[in-house]
Amino acid sequence: MDCRQIEFSPEKSRTRIDKALLVFPHKSLMFILGYTLYLLGAKRKEAAALAGMPEESVKTALRRVFRDGFPALHDRRFSMTPSGRYAAERPRISVYRQGDDCIVDFGANGNTVRLPADHQVQVRTVVLSLLNAGVLTVPESASALGLTGTHCRELARKLVNGDVADALIDKLVGQKQDYRVGPEQKAEIIRQLAARAMAGHNTSSEILAEQVNEQTRSKLSARTIRWHIRNLGLTDIRKTLPPLVEALKKTPANRC
DNA sequence: AGGCGACTCCACCATGCCAA
DNA sequence: TTGGCATGGTGGAGTCGCCT
Numbered sequence: 418m419d420c421r422q423i424e425f426s427p428e429k430s431r432t433r434i435d436k437a438l439l440v441f442p443h444k445s446l447m448f449i450l451g452y453t454l455y456l457l458g459a460k461r462k463e464a465a466a467l468a469g470m471p472e473e474s475v476k477t478a479l480r481r482v483f484r485d486g487f488p489a490l491h492d493r494r495f496s497m498t499p500s501g502r503y504a505a506e507r508p509r510i511s512v513y514r515q516g517d518d519c520i521v522d523f524g525a526n527g528n529t530v531r532l533p534a535d536h537q538v539q540v541r542t543v544v545l546s547l548l549n550a551g552v553l554t555v556p557e558s559a560s561a562l563g564l565t566g567t568h569c570r571e572l573a574r575k576l577v578n579g580d581v582a583d584a585l586i587d588k589l590v591g592q593k594q595d596y597r598v599g600p601e602q603k604a605e606i607i608r609q610l611a612a613r614a615m616a617g618h619n620t621s622s623e624i625l626a627e628q629v630n631e632q633t634r635s636k637l638s639a640r641t642i643r644w645h646i647r648n649l650g651l652t653d654i655r656k657t658l659p660p661l662v663e664a665l666k667k668t669p670a671n672r673c
Numbered sequence: 674a675g676g677c678g679a680c681t682c683c684a685c686c687a688t689g690c691c692a693a
Numbered sequence: 694t695t696g697g698c699a700t701g702g703t704g705g706a707g708t709c710g711c712c713t
Contacts, residue, residue, distance in 0.1 A: 568708060597687070621694060640688050643695065652695095 510552045512544055512561040519561055521547070542581050545573045598637065598645055605629045606645055614655045615662060622646070 559569035
């Protein structure tokens with residue numbers, strides 16, 4: 418928006434600001450002015466100077482407003498609602514840990530919600546939703562969730578932008594691949610087990626470990642061989658493979 | 674706010690011990 | 694000889710704190 422053609426009157430500005438101060442807290446009003454100047458294209462530093470605010474405060478406030486919208490215009494360190502009414506007029510909601518539970522206390526009417534603290538997703542959903550609604554503070558929420566303020570804000574922001582599954586459910590997946598018994602070793606376990614079972618040779622895990630280690634230049638223990646035989650579903654192959662092969666031998670190849 | 678390194682946590686893997 | 698159980702190792706994502 419190009420406002421360079423507009424004429425500004427310092428006298429009218431003073432009168433109007435004095436009038437606005439009857440309704441708005443000084444700090445909120447100064448920030449609204451600075452925010453407006455910033456939106457109109459003023460440099461952040463100059464907008465901050467004109468509004469009489471430290472530049473760092475303006476940076477923080479702008480970040481808040483772009484994230485939270487209009488409710489972020491007021492200074493959250495003070496219990497003042499965006500409309501200018503003090504929060505004390507309505508029941509103060511708080512959250513805290515009590516033993517194994519997380520308690521959300523709805524204030525004067527005595528209503529509370531008790532959530533098992535180890536139900537992490539449930540607790541985070543409730544607390545962060547209340548934080549996003551502006552009824553809980555970040556330190557209070559972070560303390561109840563056992564997180565730092567920074568991380569708490571980050572999760573709250575994610576919950577605004579996405580559903581619970583995207584924002585709060587742990588996506589840790591752990592190790593996905595074997596690191597000693599790879600495809601080569603697994604193939605050799607199957608090959609040795611099947612061949613020895615068919616030939617009627619010893620198929621104990623000790624013998625198989627020896628053979629697999631020799632063929633693949635590995636150092637696997639017999640216990641590891643047993644663990645993988647079971648994991649691959651080969652436990653009964655010693656008994657079932659020979660009769661299957663005998664049955665197949667008696668069936669003409671073109672019928673298979 | 675964003676980048677980065679260190680640390681934590683999680684799921685899975687490897688293996689020793691030992692009872693059956 | 695097998696398989697249940699316990700324990701420690703591993704890779705990778707999440708989390709934290711510091712710095713810019």
